[in-house]
Amino acid sequence: MEIEILFDDSIENARKLMTKDLNTGKLLITHGKVTKKIKKHSDSVIIKAVSFNDYIVEELENGSIEVKKDGNLVNPTKPILRDIAIKLNISLINQNGNEHTTRSLGTLVIKEVIEREKNLTTAST
Numbered sequence: 228m229e230i231e232i233l234f235d236d237s238i239e240n241a242r243k244l245m246t247k248d249l250n251t252g253k254l255l256i257t258h259g260k261v262t263k264k265i266k267k268h269s270d271s272v273i274i275k276a277v278s279f280n281d282y283i284v285e286e287l288e289n290g291s292i293e294v295k296k297d298g299n300l301v302n303p304t305k306p307i308l309r310d311i312a313i314k315l316n317i318s319l320i321n322q323n324g325n326e327h328t329t330r331s332l333g334t335l336v337i338k339e340v341i342e343r344e345k346n347l348t349t350a351s352t
Contacts, residue, residue, distance in 0.1 A: 277340035279311050284336055292333025308332045315339045 245254040271287035278284075283295045294301045294308065301307050308329065309319055317335050321327050327335065 275337050275341075277337050277344075279315075279336070279340055282307060282311065284308070284311070284333060284340070286333060286337055290330050292329055294333075305329045305332065308336055311336050315343075 241256060242254070245256045247253070248255050271289055271291065273285045274288050275286040276283055281296050282301070285293045285295070287293065292304055292308065294304045296307075309332070312319055312327075312332055312335065315336065317332075317339055319326055319332070321331065
């Protein structure tokens with residue numbers, strides 16, 4: 228069966244999700260990646276959004292965090308959030324000694340950017 232039918236997208240986008248079988252050398256794509264339903268951005272309301280460098284970090288009403296660059300959704304989100312957090316001097320580890328989840332890290336990034344913007348506004352007046 229054609230990959231475009233199963234995946235409902237282009238071969239180029241399917242290749243991005245494929246891995247190479249070490250025994251056969253064939254490219255494989257897992258069932259979960261083919262059937263995974265991605266909630267469209269338009270389905271959720273943005274409740275907070277901040278801009279940092281080339282990225283826009285958004286918190287949706289369901290608590291999800293999305294990162295966009297040049298208007299395109301960046302996936303996976305967490306590596307970008309980690310990079311931003313480091314630049315903002317936000318710890319990647321929570322108070323329990325575990326890594327922050329994507330949601331908690333995204334929320335911290337948004338709060339820090341808002342706080343910095345508020346401080347810049349206050350300092351300039």
